[in-house]
Amino acid sequence: MTSPSPVRAGQGWESLLGQSGDGAALLEAIFGQTGVGLCLVGADSRVLMANEEWLRSTGLTAEQVLGIDILDLFPGSRQLVASVYASVRAGKKARISRLRHDFQHGEGWWEISISPVPLSSGVGILISSRDILPEVLGERDRERLLLDVEGERAKLQTIIEQMPVGVLILEAPSGKMALVNKHGERLMGRPSKLPESLEQYSQFKAFHPDGRPYRPEEWPPSRSILSGEVVAEEEVGFRRKDGPRGTMRISSAPIYDEEGRIVAAVSTFYNATKHKRTEEAQSFLAEAGTLLATSLDYQTTLQSVARLATFVLADWCVIDMAEEPTPRRVAMSSTDSSKIKLLGEMQRRYPYGPGRPHPVLTVSRTGQSEIYPRVPDSLLAGMAYDAEHLRMLRELGAKSVMVVPLLARGRTIGVITFAAVESGRRYGPEDLALAEELARRAALAVDNARLYGEAQEAVRLRDEFLSVASHELKTPVTSLRGFAQLIVRQFDSEGQMDPNRVRHALQVIDQQSDKLSRLVSQLLDVSRIEAGRLALEKKVTDVARLVKGVVETAQASTSRHKITVRVPSEVLALVDPLRLEQVVTNLIDNAIKYSPEGGPIHVEVPAPLAETVCLEVADGGIGIPAEHRQGIFDRFYQAHQGAYLAGMGLGLYISRHIVDLHGGRIEVECPPEGGTRFVVCIPRGIGGDSSI
């Protein structure tokens, strides 16, 4: 390859250079062949010779350079060139390590060296320029790469720091904790010093699900370092100093080098206490749901609920049903059987009562939950009846308590008390929400069980009623048929009949048909009441006369009872006379019926008040046991069940409705001397005093 010949300053340059012959030829060859840009400046400061590389480095052409004064060559840097030029001519060397030229097609970089050259004409200078663009570009690439790596590292660092989980990197095999992000530090309870070895992991208190503490080598990252195990979301129980219990989920994986050796482990972990609680709450509620659905005996159900709650939500749990006069304990459960004994004993010795505040009483009254994250001793002192009671309350050891109502159809039907003792748990809003949800479901189940019980009772009553009713209806029918057949038989056999016997038979037939018709009327009345169709036809009526009339009829039906009647001469009221007569008849019939030994019956209409008229029917009969007095006005209710006395348990039910429709009331009392007394009071419905 022939190298380009250098440009030179016209003919005679050799003489200018003081070289000739071989020397000049050699110089020319060097200029032409070197890969470095060269420019020779004569003692007169004009450019004597330059090669292609140098021209390229300056961006100038041969014409612009040759024979031109070097000081004029770079007008923009004239001063700088002049000073460099002067110092070089004075014998110094100069070097510009990096010079940048911007060309139209892009930038160029050169390293420039300037040295004095002794020429025959004086001191010239030699400028050499080396193209360093590839080096500069290489450096730039390296820098960029470095920056990229730094950037990535910073990004990674930021990601690790910002991750919503704890991240830690352990060196292998030592176990030295090389990196922990902020979140991780927080989760680890900000250890004063990061572990330098696996043994030092014993400072973190963690537990297996069975309560066994974790040994340092059992930690997931330890296992990754020691055996290369990849651990995914292992649940680790933890407990901080004085803090609540919790659950951490830890994942971990080993990091290998090119030779497959474990060099580190990376572990991520987060506080899964809430997740765990939610999961537990869900399964707890699901389990409770199953329990609640399995039994319709609500006491058994509530006992199971209390037991379940004892494992998940409380150390002890009691359930009281809201009953009058005080709540009734139906379920108790505790992780510690001695507490059950204590709870039972306290309930026996110090039942809930007025005068001493108790959260159970408050909640059953207000229907609002109460929560005591920390139970102050003053609360116990306020609840205690005496020193012994206070001692027992303290012994129960409730540190945190929730008292939650069992609400069904807007009514507080009971109260559940949850207490945390040795678990160190402090109840908060989440626990309360869970407790309330449990209580809601339990209340629903209890309500359903009660409704079911009531429905069953209604069915039982209906069946009983049907048997009573059919018996009641059959009796007069049998009697009717008997007498009718008797007449027919006698007539058939004798062709005629004794008029007295006929009269008697017809009398009985008349009485029995009357009874039958009354029973049927009662049944019709009941269905009218049930359908809300029992209507009154009110008119101004003399109640005194009405009562006297009923008494007369009743007296005619019995010779064993003496019915006395005391009424004012006239008491006017706006009533339905037929319905009121039905009430009075029923009361007097009952008085007769339930005084099987006979005896006096007293009927009275006391002097009426301006707005109310009352009537009383009192007998000396068998009376009504106290526990039945409440129920006798209910449908099908019979206080003397299975007794010899006929009836369907409907008379008083219908009477109460008639009295209710009149806007009045009916009451029963049994005086200590025996017998029964019914009092009916009805608004007169007419202005002024109309009694005479």
Ligand code: ADP
């Ligand atoms: P019944 O047709 O059974 O008499 P009632 O509705 O009239 O039905 O009465 C309901 C129940 O109340 C009776 O079964 C009876 O047990 C009780 N009872 C009603 N009146 C009297 C009374 N005067 N003395 C005692 N018990 C009574």
